Amino acid sequence: MLIKNGLFYTVFYLAIILLSSRAVFADATQEYTVKAAMALNLARFTDWPDSALKADDSVINLCVLGDNVVQDAFLQMDQKKVGHRTLSVIYLSRLRNVDDCQVLYISGLEKNIIIQLLSEIKHKPILTIGEERTVVDYDGMVNLDTLSGKINIQINLDATKQAGLTISARVLKIATLVKSK
Amino acid sequence: MNGKLSLILFLCVSPSVWASSHLATTESGSDDVSGLNIEDLVNVQVTSVSKKAQALSDAPAAIFVISNDDIKRSGVTSVPEALRMAPGVEVARINSNKWAISARGSNGSFANKLLVLIDGRSVYTPAFSGVYWDSQDVLMDDVERIEVIRGPGATLWGANAVNGVINIITKNSEHTQGGLLTAGGGTTETGFGSLRYGKKLGDDTYARAYVKGLQRDEFKTPTGLDAGDAWNKQQGGFRLDSRLTDQDQLTVLGDIYRGRINQTQLVPTLAMPYYDPVAETQKISGWNVTSKLQHTFSSTSAYTLQFYYDRYSRSEYIQSETRDTLDVDFQHNFKLNERQNFIWGLDYRYSHDDFGTSTWVSVTPSSRGVQLFSGFLQDEIMLIDETLWFTLGSKFEHNDYTGFEGQPTAKLMWTPAASHKLWASVSRAVRTPSRAESNVSIHQLTVPASPQTVNMPVKVTINGNQNLQSEALIAYELGYRFTFNSKASLDVTAFYNDYSKLRGANHNVTPQLQGTYPNYYLQQNLIIDNHYSGNTYGFEMAAIWQMMDWWRWDANYSFLETNYSDGGNILGTSPKHKASVRAGFIPMQDVNLDFWLRYVGDATALNTKASVAYAIPHYLTLDMRLAWKPHESLELSVAGQNLLDDYHLEYIEENFVIPTEIARGVYGKVAWQF
Numbered sequence: 001m002l003i004k005n006g007l008f009y010t011v012f013y014l015a016i017i018l019l020s021s022r023a024v025f026a027d028a029t030q031e032y033t034v035k036a037a038m039a040l041n042l043a044r045f046t047d048w049p050d051s052a053l054k055a056d057d058s059v060i061n062l063c064v065l066g067d068n069v070v071q072d073a074f075l076q077m078d079q080k081k082v083g084h085r086t087l088s089v090i091y092l093s094r095l096r097n098v099d100d101c102q103v104l105y106i107s108g109l110e111k112n113i114i115i116q117l118l119s120e121i122k123h124k125p126i127l128t129i130g131e132e133r134t135v136v137d138y139d140g141m142v143n144l145d146t147l148s149g150k151i152n153i154q155i156n157l158d159a160t161k162q163a164g165l166t167i168s169a170r171v172l173k174i175a176t177l178v179k180s181k
Numbered sequence: 182m183n184g185k186l187s188l189i190l191f192l193c194v195s196p197s198v199w200a201s202s203h204l205a206t207t208e209s210g211s212d213d214v215s216g217l218n219i220e221d222l223v224n225v226q227v228t229s230v231s232k233k234a235q236a237l238s239d240a241p242a243a244i245f246v247i248s249n250d251d252i253k254r255s256g257v258t259s260v261p262e263a264l265r266m267a268p269g270v271e272v273a274r275i276n277s278n279k280w281a282i283s284a285r286g287s288n289g290s291f292a293n294k295l296l297v298l299i300d301g302r303s304v305y306t307p308a309f310s311g312v313y314w315d316s317q318d319v320l321m322d323d324v325e326r327i328e329v330i331r332g333p334g335a336t337l338w339g340a341n342a343v344n345g346v347i348n349i350i351t352k353n354s355e356h357t358q359g360g361l362l363t364a365g366g367g368t369t370e371t372g373f374g375s376l377r378y379g380k381k382l383g384d385d386t387y388a389r390a391y392v393k394g395l396q397r398d399e400f401k402t403p404t405g406l407d408a409g410d411a412w413n414k415q416q417g418g419f420r421l422d423s424r425l426t427d428q429d430q431l432t433v434l435g436d437i438y439r440g441r442i443n444q445t446q447l448v449p450t451l452a453m454p455y456y457d458p459v460a461e462t463q464k465i466s467g468w469n470v471t472s473k474l475q476h477t478f479s480s481t482s483a484y485t486l487q488f489y490y491d492r493y494s495r496s497e498y499i500q501s502e503t504r505d506t507l508d509v510d511f512q513h514n515f516k517l518n519e520r521q522n523f524i525w526g527l528d529y530r531y532s533h534d535d536f537g538t539s540t541w542v543s544v545t546p547s548s549r550g551v552q553l554f555s556g557f558l559q560d561e562i563m564l565i566d567e568t569l570w571f572t573l574g575s576k577f578e579h580n581d582y583t584g585f586e587g588q589p590t591a592k593l594m595w596t597p598a599a600s601h602k603l604w605a606s607v608s609r610a611v612r613t614p615s616r617a618e619s620n621v622s623i624h625q626l627t628v629p630a631s632p633q634t635v636n637m638p639v640k641v642t643i644n645g646n647q648n649l650q651s652e653a654l655i656a657y658e659l660g661y662r663f664t665f666n667s668k669a670s671l672d673v674t675a676f677y678n679d680y681s682k683l684r685g686a687n688h689n690v691t692p693q694l695q696g697t698y699p700n701y702y703l704q705q706n707l708i709i710d711n712h713y714s715g716n717t718y719g720f721e722m723a724a725i726w727q728m729m730d731w732w733r734w735d736a737n738y739s740f741l742e743t744n745y746s747d748g749g750n751i752l753g754t755s756p757k758h759k760a761s762v763r764a765g766f767i768p769m770q771d772v773n774l775d776f777w778l779r780y781v782g783d784a785t786a787l788n789t790k791a792s793v794a795y796a797i798p799h800y801l802t803l804d805m806r807l808a809w810k811p812h813e814s815l816e817l818s819v820a821g822q823n824l825l826d827d828y829h830l831e832y833i834e835e836n837f838v839i840p841t842e843i844a845r846g847v848y849g850k851v852a853w854q855f
Contacts, residue, residue, distance in 0.1 A: 030667060031227040033214055041219040067236045068664065071599035076215055091567050091599070093239070095481050096519050115427050117480035138427070149226050153219075174223055 032073035034151055035105075035144050039129055040077045042142060042153075043087060043103050045168035052102060052125035052164070061100055063090045066107030074105065099124065106130040106140070114138065125163050137181040141165070154178045228730055236670075237662045241572060241594040241604035242334065243269065243674040245723055247327040249352075251735075254765055254775045256806035256820030258321065258370055258395070258848075260349060261314050265779065266763070267329040268721040268737035269674075270345070271755045273784075273797075273832035276841035277369070277400050277410040278442045280314040281832045284331045284345030285678065286717045286743050286755040294343035294612050294652075296334070300351055300434060301510070302471050302489045305341055307532050307551065308502055310615035315442060316465055316493060318416055320375055320391045322361055322852075325352040331721065332676060333590065333610035333656050337524075337557060340578055340586060343610045343654050344678075351434070354379050354387040354422045360855040367848025369822070371396040371411075385424035392417040399443065400841045401828055408841040409460050414440035428477050435470035446837040448499060448541060451638055451702050455627040458839070459498050467493035481516035499837070501537035506530065517560070524574075525558040534616060541624045549616065554579045570594045582614045583651050600664040608658075611651040618684065618709050621645040625707075625789055625836055639703040640695075641789075643686060646709045655679045668727045675720040683713035683745070685752075713752070715745035731767040736760075753794045758782035771811070773818075777804040786833045795840075800829045814854040822846040 043060055053060075060082045064074045071091050078089040090101070095117065098104065104126050106114060115138045118128060122139050129135075129142040136143045136156040141163070143154040153175040160167055214225065238244045245267045257263045261280040265272045273281045284295050293310035296303065297317070304317050327349050334346040357379040366372035373396065379389035392415070399411040418436035425431055442463040447456045471489040478484075487510040494503040512526035530553040536544035559574030575589035590608035597603070621643070628639035660674040686707040693704045719741035726734040743754040759781050766774040780801045785794035802825050808818035823829065828842035 029214060029225050029227055034222055034225050034227050037214045037217060038219065038222050040215060041222065045219070067239070068599040068602075069236050072664070072667070075599065076213075080215060093567055094516070094522055094563070112428070112430055112475060112477040112483065113480050116477050119427070120480055146227065149228070151223060151225070151227060153223060171219060174220055 036073040043082045045171045047166040049164040059088045060085045060102045062103040063101035064105045070107045103127045136178045241592040243331040245329045268723045269331040269739045275832045275834050278315045278412040295345050296342035297347045299349045309617045323351050325350050333608040340613045343612045354389040354420045357389045363852045365850030369398050369846030370848040371398045388421040390419040400844050409445040412442040430475040432473045437468040439466040449627045461498045463497040465495050484513040500542040504534045506532045520563045522561045528555045543622050551581045586611050602662045604660045606658045608656050610654045613651045614649040619645045641705045643707045650711050653681050672723045677718040679716050681714045682711035685713040717743050733765045735763040753785045753787040756782035756784040773808040775806045787835045795833045816852040818850045
């Protein structure tokens, strides 16, 4: 019993010591809060061809494929101004009505589905944003790549040009340019 | 006891103290960044630690996911031990090499209502309708996740997923590149080691291979004797993942293993003291290969074609078995229209066995091939845009024992907001008879001679029944999942299970006088039948709280009430209360510290030697792990298991196996990545 108590006190004190001496981590923001804000900014710095937007339309549809974590983060971007238009955040659980989107954020899809989806909407004026290399490898436009705790923007310029989209030089300056596979 | 108490007190009280002082600062982390410009955003430090805490499953079912990180940080060394993390699942270790595992009750080492799949391959054996847990192993480091689905998953997974399905999913070999060498050892885990190497073979082709070995020490009997249940096992395997075209993905994987398992069985005899303890080494071996082709027609239509072959052999004093299983499975899912997603599938399985015959166990015929045809279809209909879904489906199968079986299910899922999901379901599921239940004859025990037995011993034999029907279940479930804020989530499920035609044995067979002078004995045959019924109800709660970036809580509680029509307590009942609390700390950048406290309430186990079940007392235990990464590619860890007692009892097997208590264990481990 003495040994047993000894063991537990050792554990107890070890825990206390480790916890009180711990190095304080740098304050970090939730990944998807930043990604959602980036999507908003990318929408602000993108020009769509007139054909992609109805003449009287004052809304930019940002469609989100992702779980509740992603959805919650993007909710903060709903009704924000994008130039003279307003951003409308729409959740797509089962890949419905993708053609109505001006921006499509892809999270959590299986690789094979991503590849097919991107090939189906390849030349359509939809700004496709994803979070894995597959997206830009297979004709997607933007990849938000998390590297050592920061988000790096990768842009596939060929893909944006083929779809008739123009992304501002201000964004291109801080982005890494990549090509399809 | 003081040590125990102070530790529990520490684990329980400290979160609230820390929370009150730290929550304010953590919450301010989710500040409004939408005002930041893009140049600033690329410089923001981000964290994704609480992603798991918040992500809510989309499925209208009681799902719990054990991640690779959970496995690593809990210090568990086997799949059965990992399953202790899941709510609603009862894991009882019988001895060093045997486990009794079930979901929502009806546990036993022949627990027959839980389906287990490893990368799509069923390891549920039709020999006795259960899982030989000593044979099921994977390289734990390569497991991507273990999905634990309580309740009838019948529509998609077929028969026998009555109380749950366990899906063990290993990583795509694209994500296991390079080498991993692990080695360790300690008291109960006498020694273990593994080597895995992964390589890119082509443009989009990756592969890995591994070998592993383990040696586990023996435990003790309740009277303090060595239980003679030490064992060792060696296993190797590979996995290949190749993207053949943009639309076709091929996966091929396989394993081969052998094991030597020490055991002492109490084998019944007709002379005093009516049983013999037999100490022996059981031999197990096997291999399997699975190949899976996934073709994606479009973003909303894909099929998978899967084939597997599995062979295992087991040989022990009282019985031996070799089984070959071949399975071909096809599944196709597609979008029917903007509101409906459809999935259907077909499966064919052929299982051929060969049993040895001994004085105690005989299977007639000793060799038999059994076919299983099954198909399923399921339609998911969106009733209200992104808010309300209705799912209707059914599985149909034809097996050689009971013929056609239908297993329909209806589910409703309501998502009023992204962070709230409410679902309800009604399902029917069946557990089909096993080969043993149909064709076996087991000399189960000998009742000693007494005046009640006219001074003759009674040889009790359990006989299979070829007319046995499937055990059936109608299950009602209700579930709610939500995230409180960005840091915590809660998952609550309640269920009511109504069982009919549960397996029992008919005692009303007149005993026969047998033997020769002077060794007369009474032969009492028990015929397996479907005469029991019953119901269970209960609820499970699982919570995850990422209190701080470096401090995470995982807690769950399960309540289960069992009412069987066994006129008391014959069949045995699973624990009514079960709780698990894990606290994971990252006190320094390269250090992990984890505590895991478990409570399992009083239970009983089927006792074939008496008219009342064995009592299994409740227990409280603690596991701990401390890991340090002195270098990016090197991890040193120490883990302690079942620390609160020298030994404790978790289960007593129905027959033959001597009662054994589980020992405290401590081991050290080195993991090197190269």
